[in-house]
Amino acid sequence: MEKVKFLEGNTACALGAVRAGLKFFGGYPITPSSEVAEVCSEELPKAGGRFIQMEDEIASIASIIGASLAGSKAMTATSGPGFSLMQEALGMAVMGEVPIVIVSVMRGGPSTGHPTGPSQGDLMQARWGTHGDHPIIAIYPESVNEVYYEIIRAFNLAEKYRQPVVFLMDEVLGHMKESVFINEDKIETVERRKIEMDQKKYNPFLTENDIPLTANYGEGYRFHVTGLYHDETGFPDVSSENIQKTMDRMYRKIYNNMDDISKNEEMNTEDMDILLFSVGTQARSAKMAIRMLKEEGINAGLFRPITLWPFPEERIVELGKKVSKIVAIEMNKGQMADELRKYVCEEDEKKIIPLNKLESELIPPQEIVDKVKEVL
Amino acid sequence: MFNYDKYIRKDKFPHIWCSGCGNGIILKSSIRAIDKIGWDKNDVMTISGIGCSSRATGYLDFDSLHTLHGRALAFATGIKMAKPKMNVVVFTGDGDAGAIGGNHLIHAARRNIDITAVIFNNNIYGMTGGQYSPTTPQEFVATTAPYGHIENSFNFMELAIGAGASFAARTTVTNPKQVENFIHKGLENKGFSVIEVVSNCHVQFGRRNEMKSPIQMFDWIKERIIPMSKAEDMSEDELENKVITGVFKNIEKPEYVEEYDKNIMAKAEGE
Numbered sequence: 001m002e003k004v005k006f007l008e009g010n011t012a013c014a015l016g017a018v019r020a021g022l023k024f025f026g027g028y029p030i031t032p033s034s035e036v037a038e039v040c041s042e043e044l045p046k047a048g049g050r051f052i053q054m055e056d057e058i059a060s061i062a063s064i065i066g067a068s069l070a071g072s073k074a075m076t077a078t079s080g081p082g083f084s085l086m087q088e089a090l091g092m093a094v095m096g097e098v099p100i101v102i103v104s105v106m107r108g109g110p111s112t113g114h115p116t117g118p119s120q121g122d123l124m125q126a127r128w129g130t131h132g133d134h135p136i137i138a139i140y141p142e143s144v145n146e147v148y149y150e151i152i153r154a155f156n157l158a159e160k161y162r163q164p165v166v167f168l169m170d171e172v173l174g175h176m177k178e179s180v181f182i183n184e185d186k187i188e189t190v191e192r193r194k195i196e197m198d199q200k201k202y203n204p205f206l207t208e209n210d211i212p213l214t215a216n217y218g219e220g221y222r223f224h225v226t227g228l229y230h231d232e233t234g235f236p237d238v239s240s241e242n243i244q245k246t247m248d249r250m251y252r253k254i255y256n257n258m259d260d261i262s263k264n265e266e267m268n269t270e271d272m273d274i275l276l277f278s279v280g281t282q283a284r285s286a287k288m289a290i291r292m293l294k295e296e297g298i299n300a301g302l303f304r305p306i307t308l309w310p311f312p313e314e315r316i317v318e319l320g321k322k323v324s325k326i327v328a329i330e331m332n333k334g335q336m337a338d339e340l341r342k343y344v345c346e347e348d349e350k351k352i353i354p355l356n357k358l359e360s361e362l363i364p365p366q367e368i369v370d371k372v373k374e375v376l
Numbered sequence: 377m378f379n380y381d382k383y384i385r386k387d388k389f390p391h392i393w394c395s396g397c398g399n400g401i402i403l404k405s406s407i408r409a410i411d412k413i414g415w416d417k418n419d420v421m422t423i424s425g426i427g428c429s430s431r432a433t434g435y436l437d438f439d440s441l442h443t444l445h446g447r448a449l450a451f452a453t454g455i456k457m458a459k460p461k462m463n464v465v466v467f468t469g470d471g472d473a474g475a476i477g478g479n480h481l482i483h484a485a486r487r488n489i490d491i492t493a494v495i496f497n498n499n500i501y502g503m504t505g506g507q508y509s510p511t512t513p514q515e516f517v518a519t520t521a522p523y524g525h526i527e528n529s530f531n532f533m534e535l536a537i538g539a540g541a542s543f544a545a546r547t548t549v550t551n552p553k554q555v556e557n558f559i560h561k562g563l564e565n566k567g568f569s570v571i572e573v574v575s576n577c578h579v580q581f582g583r584r585n586e587m588k589s590p591i592q593m594f595d596w597i598k599e600r601i602i603p604m605s606k607a608e609d610m611s612e613d614e615l616e617n618k619v620i621t622g623v624f625k626n627i628e629k630p631e632y633v634e635e636y637d638k639n640i641m642a643k644a645e646g647e
Contacts, residue, residue: 024457055450062447065451065454066452066454089444220418224440225442226441227442227444235434236434
């Protein structure tokens, strides 16, 4: 049985999170994400969870890391300025391998920028915002319906890999209302792994397939977590050998499981004259452009990573071989165009055609059509 | 003989603190206070930020979390809300709690969430090499105050009480029994408790201020102690640069997580 609900993106995000098993939300109001907190404050206690509005975004992410280590599925929601404040603690969640979900509804930046308009300016911040090398998972859906299902997937990946997951949206997606088709048969949730071990032999960072077997606080294991490099006991070990070994493992944990973590949408990529690359809400405009181009006899394809990070490099290399031009359509100054050049531009530097705008609105299909016709 | 072994992770010793550091006294007194209240070890959670004080969590055989500079109370808030059965104790310092984490201190106090914060106040940033902290007294020298310090000091007691803490007490490492006693009272309080323990950093603070031995620093602390009962009859001028010790606040007041469950959870479930 499918239930249809007409929801705003931010509401779908909150309801999807509760459906995924969210039990703790710590957040701080910021446009255009505040509705995620508002809906959580109402819905979480009904689902046996607790909500708190913290004193700032740093405290918000700190509180959800604490709650997650104590055994609750935990989330916060913010936008650019708040996401910047969260970066230090995001690194702590990577280092402590703490499953959390951080929603960032992108608005125009830098600084206070344009709070009520969309942008895609934080794609690289999601990847490299915290200091130091680290793996990260980031998901960026395109529709309200997809928000509902993808936020559940974000929690599942966080739990499965003990990894913070960044859930990107943009102002259009956060505030747009659309139908959400809720089909329980399509929903799977991953629960926190129950650890049963002899307390005396227990170590929180013993791993299985590179994923640590960490218990929850309050279950009698009495273990230590630190933001310092640590060994499997959880206690500091900043030897050269351990630092290299630990980060290599953290990378393997994510990159060896790309089949499970990666998720893309492709349209017309079998037979195409040109490839369009776009993510999130902007990709919908690209899809419209593809239909318009078709009417003029031009076959354009679309590649849309839904898991944006880790970047789907293998597939983009394959697709890059099929076409002479890739138009990267983004509401920023070319962040993904730069990323694409890493993988597809060994010989032809002009292969990536950036189509960038910072006008606080989606780039319309006609402009994409015009660009394609100009470069083909 | 009191058996400390029950509560420490012996394999983590020797600790990183300098010999003669007062932090060991606070650690021992905390252990005795926790033993006295009789909590199950599995229900105790210690959380710390960054700095010398914050290494305390690693030495205690409870669940423990060594977090970011200044943020221990925010992590602690999440843990307490996710698992209210946990008895949450935060170990922090004058820089950690008074500077970078000042905002979290006042808001944890405002909520009166059931967390006990033990502030190791050694008047200096010890771990980073002796820079001035929010409690470095005026005219004293620090590596970032080579000409003598000019800023006013934070008064943790006034701060905690003003922000709404239901328990606030100050003592010093020169009186370990009182440290134990005040921490015990703080643990007993169902609400937010602040225990400031004035400690010595002869290495980073004393050395630059003509008190290079722990004994000199102990004497300096002791000669400035004024018990609260005596302070009541003294003028503000007379109390300048003194260390007033005692229980400044100890009241019953609704606790945050209990109120959340009683009001919000109950109403939401009714819907």
